[in-house]
Amino acid sequence: MPELSEKQQKEYEEYVKQVTPTTSLAKNMLWAFIVGGLICVLGQFILDMFIKAGLSKDNATSCELIVLVGLSALTTGLGLYPKLAKYGGAGTLVPITGFANSVASPAIEFKREGQVFGIGTRIFVIAGPVILYGILTSWVLGIIYWLGKMLNWW
Secondary structure: OOOOOHHHHHHHHHHHHHHOOOOOHHHHHHHHHHHHHHHHHHHHHHHHHHHHOOOOHHHHHHHHHHHHHHHHHHHHHOOHHHHHHHHHHHHHHOHHHHHHHHHHHHHHHOHHHOHHHHHHHHOOOOHHHHHHHHHHHHHHHHHHHHHHHHOOOO
């Protein structure tokens, strides 16, 4: 590939500046805080409602997570979660809802390729590395914990 002249390089840099969207870090952080906080408030409200309905804390927590995953998958399917993520950014990555979105998105995107070669092969495209490294990290930490117990480190 030929080298760009100094003039071409400057023209290219100007073009990049023109087409690159400008963002405000403070504004993005504020929106992430607000959206992430609202998701957490929703989760707390759901948890409180299950406890108020008579479930034990453990059972209420399980039910809350099921509802949050379901709501996240539903809003992803309806195209609402991506719109929320556009404004909420990292705030929509609150672990359980963000994970549900990362599983539902590829399933919806590759649905037209069929159950096996579409959904079946691509559903964990985004979530797969999280699952893999989560299991690997858990295994390594388990070995360290086991060795620590065996050697009376703690």
